[in-house]
Amino acid sequence: MKYLREEIFPTKFCSGCGCGTVLNCYAHAIDELGLNPENIVSVTGIGCSSWIPSPYLKCDTLHTTHGRPLAFATGVKIMKPDMDVVVIAGDGDIAGIGGNHLIHSARRNLDISVFLVNNYIYGMTGGQVSPTTPMGHPTTTTPYKNIEHPMKIAELVAAAGASYVARWTTYNVFPLMESMQNAFKKKGFSFIEILSPCPVAHGRKIGMREGQDYLNMFKEKAIKIEKVKNLSEKELEDRIVIGKFVDRERTEFTESLRKLNQERIGK
Amino acid sequence: MDYYENYLKKFEGKTFFILGDEAVAYGALFARCNFFGGYPITPASEVAELIARLLPNVNGYYVQFEDEIASIGAVIGAAWAGGKAMTATSGPGFSLMQENIGYAVMTETPCVIVDVQRSGPSTGQATKPAQGDVMQARWGTHGDHEIIALAPSSVQECFDLMIDCFNLSEIYRTPVILLTDGEIGHLREKMVMPKLKDVKIVKRPKAKDNKSVFGGQLIPPMMEFGRGGFIHVTGSTHKTSGMRDVESQEVHEELITRIYKKIETNREKIVRIEKKHMKNAKVAVVSYGASARPSLGAVERARRNKKKVGFFRFITIWPFARKQITELGKQVDTILVPEMNLGQISREIERFVDCEVISVPKIGGIVHSIDEIYAKIKEVV
Amino acid sequence: MIEIDEELCKGCGICTDFCPMKVLETSDKINKKGYYPPKAVKEDECLGCRLCELLCPEFAIFIINE
Ligand SMILES: Cc1ncc(C[n+]2csc(CCOP(=O)(O)OP(=O)(O)O)c2C)c(N)n1
Ligand code: SF4
Ligand code: SF4
16 A cells, blocks of 8 residues: 555554554545645654554654653644644553643634544553543552543543534444544544454453453443433443544634734735 | 744844843744743743743744643654644653653754753752752663753853753754753853854754664654654664664664763864863862852962962763863862762862862852852862 | 455464354465465355454455456
């Protein structure tokens, strides 16, 4: 496939890992939109999910520090407003250590696409609890069980002011791919939370040792956002709400920056 | 149209009576900075406040970020997107930036970080000047690396060195620190804007292809995003092509040694010092930044009183002026080192001289007085 | 047509499990990395839906719709 650095395949992801599926959907989305890869910058953090485009996707890639890809991406997008800037990183990266950048990039409504790969765990470091680990799950640093509430990231980003917010799983490959295309097309902060298997660092402690275990779980627990209106919080506790959360027009940041400059230079 | 030329013409040749921080902002403008990411902090906020006013007029971009980590991150991102980018902060913010400064070192990203030093550790005396970040500038980020840091002693120098910082960052493809202090930052004095034709601006060398953006020569040329190079930029150990290779000992050694050497082997080109009254001097007062001002005053008083005392000032703090200090140590019997910390540069000097080195510290948010330094001189001559 | 690049496969079994028509099965051939790639056993029943192509984490399957 022309969008991949084919010489370095197969990937370094574990067997059954969802990162490859996300990469697959990403590459297909670009392909179907017919985007020129020379016009794409993928910005990533540190973690397994950050390796999705870095270095497998053949485009300009900025593999940054843990938690900071959104900050780096802001600098890139401001200087290169005509390029498609895409941030891909994990839940620990974007929602944990870099959570503040997520809120503020969404608030500014910076015109980038963010694909957050939520695998419920810190995968690269070997399975420590993450801000999205479900309550009750044992991890290497919650050896008895996780006693914290997991974060609802898509809902948070929607509240923070993003133009486009969705949540899908790696089981929903077709809607996910379509959603990625919409994210590309949308002007403003486009955010997709992608629930993804980590059968190795997360699954092994809860008896989900295969990628399929996750896909079956996603299939079973997922509920379309259109169907949740009349359900109580309690009823939704163990469900995964998928679909498009937000799709709205809102003033975009780099455009405002440019307008401001035009006003000044006009003088 | 060159918005920049047009706008700068308003200033060229003019005399201003401004703060050191403001001179930093004007210097950045004359260096053609077009991206500033920052977060407010005393005593550096005036840099941001002025540059926020200036940049839109030259089609540059100012963004106040959610913190200093984001600020330096965006600066590095902007640089890879072709920008001339900078940030300005003080101690607490400088501490937060350290991880990403290391990233800029590792990815060889040209950018400028202004640290207007204030009294620490921690919030310390938040509004008061100090020179306590000298070693943080050198070793704040983890791992082996070299760094460039310049320290201005006047408002004029804030302007001039800011242009130098940008140029050095382009020449050596490295982050450069303007290590100023709250005293100089908040000092208001006269400065003259140069003529545009007299300002030397180093253009970023551009790579012809993407094969050796991260090696192949001591200072490889850069390739910005969007040029079809499919550049891979990573803070992890990488090969000449940019591809990650974190397993091989050789790849790491080659990369880090090269990044280290590009500054080390050009030390003499980067080092700037100022010497005064050194003829037949047997004692030297060695200082930098704000504390160099009373130091010079004390030396001049000593000379008036027929004492054989000279003055030596570091303009380049890092890389360290080893050769010049070693020579100085051969000429004089005693080196006095006034600085607004408990002896950070004093200790560095000791490594390169055999003569006596006496630290003259002053902390607590005020600069040494001429009397204080003169008293020390009298003790040793 | 189902194209399988056996050397890319990591034998996760996702394609074989989730094909709606059960067109794919794990083969008994072992690849260089030591995994068992899938093989198409009922290619004529393939719907051309491309689910396996998109689900595969390794870009090992491509469906070429004529
Ligand atoms: C400042 C910093 N702290 C900690 C780490 C170590 N670290 C590397 S990856 C990672 C977590 C990765 O988890 P996540 O972002 O969810 O990505 P995943 O590997 O699960 O895809 C951590 C804590 C680091 N690289 N930098
Ligand atoms: S540890 Fe988890 S997230 Fe990382 S590659 Fe393996 S399965 Fe994927
Ligand atoms: S989904 Fe891909 S990697 Fe997994 S078994 Fe099928 S071909 Fe192999």
